[in-house]
């Protein structure tokens with residue numbers, strides 16, 4: 045149960061004092077505004093830099109300088125196996141087994157690899173179900189895969205849209221759409237958390253319903269990984285992808301993630317696009333012909349590990365592991381609840397929060413629909429050292445990340461919003 049909130053600095057500071065995760069904030073670097081830390085509420089876009097990332101990068105640069113190519117085997121973190129130490133902490137973040145996850149490539153690249161394996165249209169079963177208004181990269185990936193198979197997107201892709209006058213989806217509408225498509229459905233490809241509205245979809249029920257009609261069920265977890273509780277393995281999700289530069293704080297363009305359920309990851313005959321890094325490790329340097337899949341999700345790797353990106357990622361997920369997803373979630377619900385309270389206290393009905401108010405249906409982000417002058421409100425906040433982001437045509441997204449944001453940050457956001465609305 046959430047406490048009774050008060051929109052005062054004293055209340056916010058008391059919450060910070062009682063916060064068991066308060067010290068994690070000091071492990072991050074905050075951009076400055078007028079010699080003061082900004083109120084950083086854009087961790088859903090680019091997470092802050094953990095201080096430990098610089099040390100981790102320096103280690104690899106030093107090993108590279110001292111060892112050259114020998115670093116592959118003799119670096120402090122031998123480069124040829126550098127994906128391995130990240131698997132266990134990553135698996136805890138997404139609720140999987142270590143050999144079901146691997147960090148590699150960018151999100152959209154991984155999405156294409158996922159579709160190459162899990163979208164196998166047949167004459168009768170060829171449709172893909174997704175949410176309307178998905179992130180453009182997801183739309184483009186689906187559209188081009190469909191065309192590559194000689195099919196027409198308008199005959200294949202089925203979008204579930206909000207009801208008239210609404211902005212978020214009803215779970216029952218998604219499940220009904222799955223049942224309606226039935227045997228024609230080859231793949232359900234949904235976001236875990238919708239990037240625009242911040243709505244968390246019921247991944248467990250969607251997966252169950254998809255499997256009931258014989259479809260594969262996959263998720264884009266760009267806004268979910270490190271944000272909301274995930275149990276990919278137990279929910280029997282077939283495959284998923286995510287990026288690491290948002291809540292996972294692994295740096296701009298950071299290395300992305302892929303999850304493949306072990307029932308598929310152990311099936312070496314699945315169709316896929318392969319590269320030498322996904323080949324059986326024992327044979328990797330034998331330069332033999334004929335791809336032989338490695339064990340687990342790492343079989344989907346294409347290229348050798350981008351060590352500098354992986355070093356930043358490893359340092360970042362280690363912090364996550366220390367904090368633990370359960371404790372982060374407890375704080376996240378409080379912090380987002382406080383943000384909602386502060387916005388309602390200040391703006392009343394002038395701002396419509398389109399993110400669901402039910403905690404189970406949202407993570408750290410609130411999307412504020414501002415009918416008029418949204419861009420001006422955004423500009424005013426930024427000028428006050430409050431970093432949020434703006435998504436056309438009129439939504440401001442504010443995301444208090446429980447790893448480094450404080451209750452005082454949320455209170456300061458409210459004060460700046462007051463100023464913005466007064467203008």
Ligand SMILES: Cc1ncc(COP(=O)(O)O)c(C=O)c1O
Pocket residue numbers: 150151152153179181182235239264266267287
């Ligand atoms: C939901 C979602 N999918 C896909 C992407 C594209 O990610 P990338 O550029 O890392 O491939 C993003 C980027 O923000 C995203 O939010």
